[in-house]
Amino acid sequence: xxxxxxxxxxxxxxxxxxxxxxxxxxxxxxxxxxxxxxxxxxxxxxxxxxxxxxxxxxxxxxxxxxxxxxxxxxxxxxxxxxxxxxxxxxxxxxxxxxxxxxxxxxxxxxxxxxxxxxxxxxxxxxxxxxxxxxxxxxxxxxxxxxxxxxxxxxxxxxxxxxxxxxxxxxxxxxxxxxxxxxxxxxxxxxxxxxxxxxxxxxxxxxxxxxxxxxxxxxxxxxxxxxxxxxxxxxxxxxxxxxxxxxxxxxxxx
Amino acid sequence: xxxxxxxxxxxxxxxxxxxxxxxxxxxxxxxxxxxxxxxxxxxxxxxxxxxxxxxxxxxxxxxxxxxxxxxxxxxxxxxxxxxxxxxxxxxxxxxxxxxxxxxxxxxxxxxxxxxxxxxxxxxxxxxxxxxxxxxxxxxxxxxxxxxxxxxxxxxxxxxxxxxxxxxxxxxxxxxxxxxxxxxxxxxxxxxxxxxxxxxxxxxxxxxxxxxxxxxxxxxxxxxxxxxxxxxxxxxxxxxxxxxxxxxxxxxxxxxxxxxxxxxxxxxxxxxxxxxxxxxxxxxxxxxxxxxxxxxxxxxxxxxxxxxxxxxxxxxxxxxxxxxxxxxxxxxxxxxxxxxxxxxxxxxxx
Numbered sequence: 001x002x003x004x005x006x007x008x009x010x011x012x013x014x015x016x017x018x019x020x021x022x023x024x025x026x027x028x029x030x031x032x033x034x035x036x037x038x039x040x041x042x043x044x045x046x047x048x049x050x051x052x053x054x055x056x057x058x059x060x061x062x063x064x065x066x067x068x069x070x071x072x073x074x075x076x077x078x079x080x081x082x083x084x085x086x087x088x089x090x091x092x093x094x095x096x097x098x099x100x101x102x103x104x105x106x107x108x109x110x111x112x113x114x115x116x117x118x119x120x121x122x123x124x125x126x127x128x129x130x131x132x133x134x135x136x137x138x139x140x141x142x143x144x145x146x147x148x149x150x151x152x153x154x155x156x157x158x159x160x161x162x163x164x165x166x167x168x169x170x171x172x173x174x175x176x177x178x179x180x181x182x183x184x185x186x187x188x189x190x191x192x193x194x195x196x197x198x199x200x201x202x203x204x205x206x207x208x209x210x211x212x213x214x215x216x217x218x219x220x221x222x223x224x225x226x227x228x229x230x231x232x233x234x235x236x237x238x239x240x241x242x243x244x245x246x247x248x249x250x251x252x253x
Numbered sequence: 254x255x256x257x258x259x260x261x262x263x264x265x266x267x268x269x270x271x272x273x274x275x276x277x278x279x280x281x282x283x284x285x286x287x288x289x290x291x292x293x294x295x296x297x298x299x300x301x302x303x304x305x306x307x308x309x310x311x312x313x314x315x316x317x318x319x320x321x322x323x324x325x326x327x328x329x330x331x332x333x334x335x336x337x338x339x340x341x342x343x344x345x346x347x348x349x350x351x352x353x354x355x356x357x358x359x360x361x362x363x364x365x366x367x368x369x370x371x372x373x374x375x376x377x378x379x380x381x382x383x384x385x386x387x388x389x390x391x392x393x394x395x396x397x398x399x400x401x402x403x404x405x406x407x408x409x410x411x412x413x414x415x416x417x418x419x420x421x422x423x424x425x426x427x428x429x430x431x432x433x434x435x436x437x438x439x440x441x442x443x444x445x446x447x448x449x450x451x452x453x454x455x456x457x458x459x460x461x462x463x464x465x466x467x468x469x470x471x472x473x474x475x476x477x478x479x480x481x482x483x484x485x486x487x488x489x490x491x492x493x494x495x496x497x498x499x500x501x502x503x504x505x506x507x508x509x510x511x512x513x514x515x516x517x518x519x520x521x522x523x524x525x526x527x528x529x530x531x532x533x534x535x536x537x538x539x540x541x542x543x544x545x546x547x548x549x550x551x552x553x554x555x556x557x558x559x560x561x562x563x564x565x566x567x568x569x570x571x572x573x574x575x576x577x578x579x580x581x582x583x584x585x586x587x588x589x590x591x592x593x594x595x596x597x598x599x600x601x602x
Contacts, residue, residue, distance in 0.1 A: 036354055040361050040588040054366055069310065070351055073317050077355045081362025084321050085335055216321035219314070226310035232303065244305050245436055 001207060003059045004043075004082070005200035008035040008075035009067025009095045010114055010167055015042045016196035017052060018204065025050045026197045035074040057088055059212065061203025063194060064092035065221040066122040066143065067114060072220040083215025090218050091203035091211065096143035099166055100126035101198040102191040105135055109160040109182075113168030116145055121168035122223060123151045125158070137202075145223050148172040149179065156181045165192040261581055268580065269338045269363070270573035271324065273356030274348025274376045275403070276301055276312045277566065278319040282331035282338070283573025286581075287385050290331035292563070292570040295319045298443065305442050306432065313351035320359050327569070335367055342576025345373040345586075346596025347403070353592035361588055372576045373586040376567075377404055377598050378416065380533040382578070383560040383571035388531075391558055396527045398518050398546070401534030402428035402445075405514075406598060407472050407521055410531075413578040416599040419521050420472025427510055428536045430476035434483050434506050438499050448503045449539050455500030457508035460486060464513050472517050479509055511545045519549050531558035538562040 007014040013035050014028040027042040046052060062079035065072050083090050099112035105128050114122040125141035141154060148168065152175070155162050164176060165187035176184065186192065206212060225233070232240060265285060272279040278295040297315045301307045328335065343360035346353060357373075364371040381397045393413060399406040405422035425433070428445055435444025440451060462482050467473040483506050490497045522530055530550050536542065543559055550557035564571060584601070593602055 034591060036358060036361075036591045037589045040358075040365055044365065044588050069313070070354060073313055073351065073355055074358045076317055077320065077358035078362045080317075080321050081359035082366050084324060084359075085363045085366035216325065219318045222314075226308060226314070228304050228308040228311060240303075244303060245439070245441060 001058045001204055002056055003061055003200040003203045003207070004057045005061035005196040005203055006039060006075045006079055007063035007095070007098065007194040007196045007199050008039050008071045009063040009065065010071060010194055012194040013038040013042060014194055014196035015039065015046055016200045017046055017050065018197065018200040023197050026195065028195055030193060035071055039074060039078055054086055057086060059091055059203050059207045060088050061091040061093055061199045061206070062218075063095045063098055063199050064218070065095055066116070066145065066223040067095050069222060072222065076218065076220045080215045080218060083218075088215070089212035090215050091206035092213055092218055092221075093199045093202045093206070094143050094221070095194070096122060096124035097126070097137060097139070098198040098202055099194060100124065101137055101202055102165065102195055103163060103187060104128065106163060109140070109155060109158060109162040111151065111155060111162050111164050111169070113148065113151070113164060113166040113172065115168045115171040116224070119147055120145050121148050121151065121172065123168065125151070125154060143223065148175050152176055152179045163187055167193065266339045266577055266580060267333060267337055268340055268342050268372075268573040268576045269324070269327070269335075270342045270374075270569040270576055271356045271360045272344045272376070272379070272567060272569040272572045273316045273320065273352050274344045274346070275352060275567055276307045277568070278316050278323050279567060279569035280324040280327035281569035281573045282327055282333050283570055283577060286574050286577030287389055289386055289570045289573070290333060291327045292568055293323050293327045293330065294566070294568050295323050302442055305436065307349070309349045309351055312349060313355060316352055316355035320355055324359070324363070335363070338367070338369060340364070340370040340372055340576070340580050342372040342374050342572050342580070344376045344379060344572050345590055346376065346593035348376055348592075348594060350592050350594040353594065357590060357592050361590055365588055370580065371586045371588075371590060372579050372584055373590050374572045374575045374579060375596055375598060375600070377406065378414070379571040379575045381408065381410060381531070382575035383533055383564040383568070384531040384558045385574050386564060386570060387560060388558045391529065391531065394527065395529035395531055395558070396518070396522055396525065397531045397533055398514060399534045400427040400514065400532070400536035400542070402426060402432065404534060405474050405476070407517055408598065409525065409527070414582055418598055420470060420474060420517060422474040422476060423467055424475055424477035425480060427474070427476060427514065428534075430480050430510065431536065433480050434503075437484055437487055438497070438502050440499070440503070445536055445539060448507055449541065451500050452504035452507045452541065455498060455502070455504030457504040459498065459501035460505040462486075462505055462509040464509055472521055474513060474517065476510065479506070507539075507541055511542050514542060515545045515549050518546060519553065522553065522555055527555070529556045529558065533560065533565065535566055538565040
C-alpha cells in the first residue's frame with residue numbers, strides 16, 4: 001500500500017511517501033516560508049526524485065489538527081484537491097497522535113505539545129502498549145487544548161517518566177522544568193517536530209481499520225472556535241442582536 | 254513567477270475555475286473564455302449575517318468544508334471530466350488571505366495531480382471579464398467601473414489582461430459605504446441589496462448629502478465623508494427628536510453614491526473618447542446605479558454593458574473568463590503560487 005502523507009499543522013512542512021514498510025521519501029522543512037510556497041513544491045520534488053506515479057497512491061494521510069488554522073487549511077485543501085483529482089480517500093490523522101508516533105516503542109510517557117497561543121498548548125498523553133502481539137499507540141489523554149501547567153499537573157499525577165516534544169515543549173521548557181516532579185527529557189531534533197512519515201504510518205493503520213474518509217467530506221479538527229464564535233457564545237441575547245447590527249461586544253461599530 | 258508569451262489556441266480551451274476570495278465558495282467550467290458550462294456558488298451569507306459582516310476565520314473554515322462539493326458539482330453540471338480540462342484557474346488575490354489560500358491550495362493540488370497548467374487570476378480582473386460572458390461582441394478597449402464591497406475602481410481595459418486604473422476610492426469602497434449606512438439606519442447586513450430595495454419607497458431628493466470631490470485626481474472617489482454626513486444627519490435628528498425616514502435616508506444616500514459614480518464614469522468616457530462602457534462587481538447589481546449609468550450612456554450614444562446579477566456577485570465563471578485570456582497569453586503559475594491579499598490590478602506575481 002502506497003501512502004502519501006502531508007503535515008503542515010505547525011511551523012514544519014513535511015511530505016512523506018511510504019510503500020508498505022518502506023519510507024520511500026520524506027521531505028521536512030522548518031523554515032520561514034509559508035506552507036503554500038513549500039508543501040506542493042516539496043511533493044513535486046519527491047515525485048521527480050523517486051519517479052512517483054501519482055496514480056499509484058492508495059491513501060492520502062493528512063495531519064488533521066489541531067494546529068495553526070491557516071497551516072491546517074493549506075494541508076487540508078492540498079489533500080482534498082489531490083484526493084479529488086486522484087480519486088483517493090483520505091486518512092485524517094490527529095496531529096498529536098502523529099507527533100507521539102515519532103517516539104515509536106518508547107516505554108515512557110509521551111507528551112507532545114504545540115504552542116496554541118493564548119497561554120495554551122495543544123497536547124495529549126500517550127504511551128506504547130503491547131496489544132494483540134504488537135506495540136500500539138495508547139491514548140492516555142486524547143488530544144486537547146489546555147494550559148501547559150495543567151498538562152504538567154496531569155503528568156505529575158501519573159507519576160511516570162516522561163518525554164516532551166513539539167514546539168510547545170520548547171516554548172514552555174522553563175515552565176516544565178520548574179514544575180515537573182517526575183524524571184523528564186526533551187526529544188532531540190531528529191524527532192521533536194511534526195514528521196509526515198509518522199502521519200503515513202498511522203494512515204496505513206487507518207486504511208487497514210477502515211477509518212478512511214472521502215476527500216469531499218474531510219475538514220480539519222481545530223479544537224478551538226474562531227474568535228468571533230467565542231465572543232458570540234459569551235454574549236447575551238441583546239449583545240448578539242447588536243453584533244448582527246455590526247456592533248462588536250463591548251465595542252463600537 | 255508568472256510567465257507570458259502570446260499564443261491563441263485553435264482547439265477548445267476548457268478552464269476549471271475556482272474562487273474563494275471572500276465568503277463565496279465557487280467553481281465553474283468555462284469554454285473558450287465566454288461560454289459558461291457550469292457556475293456553482295455556495296454562499297455563506299447567512300452564516301456571516303449573525304456577526305454583522307464577513308468573519309474571515311469562519312469564511313475560511315466553510316471554504317474547506319465546501320470546496321470539493323462545489324468543484325465536483327461544477328464538473329458534473331458541465332458534463333466534463335477532470336481529464337478533459339485544459340487548465341485550472343484560481344483567484345490568488347486580492348481578498349482575505351485565509352479564504353484565498355483554500356482555493357489556491359486546492360487548485361494547485363488538482364492541477365498538480367492532473368499535470369495541467371495552473372493560472373492565477375486577479376479577482377477584480379475576473380469581475381471585469383464577467384462582461385465577456387454575456388456580451389460575445391465586447392472586446393477591449395473599453396471603460397469599466399468596478400464597484401463592490403471591497404473595491405471601487407474606474408479602469409481602462411486597454412487589451413485582454415492590460416489595465417490602466419484611472420480612478421480608485423481614497424477611503425471606503427462603495428459597497429462598504431452601503432453596508433455601513435445600512436447598519437446605521439437599522440437595515441442590517443448585507444447593506445447593498447437592502448438599501449436598493451428600501452430606497453424605492455423613499456425620496457432621493459429628501460436630504461442633500463454631499464458629493465465628495467477629490468482634489469488631485471478627478472476620477473478618484475471618496476465615500477467616507479458621505480457616510481459621516483449620513484451618521485451626522487441621523488444623530489442630529491435623534492437629538493432634535495425628529496423622526497427619521499429610513500427610506501428617505503436610503504434613497505438620498507444612494508442617489509449621492511450613484512451621482513458620483515455616474516459623473517466620474519461619464520467624465521472619463523468623454524475625456525478618453527471611448528464608445529464602450531461596462532460595469533462590474535457586486536454593487537453593479539444595484540438597480541438604481543444600473544439605470545442611471547445606462548441612461549447616461551444612452552444619451553451619449555455609448556454602448557452599455559453589464560453582467561447579470563449572478564455574474565456580478567463573486568463567482569468562478571468570471572475567473573474562468575479572465576483565466577482563459579491569461580492562459581492564451583501563456584501565463585502559467587508554479588506550485589509555489591501563494592495567496593496575495595493585496596494584489597494590485599494588472600500586477601502579475
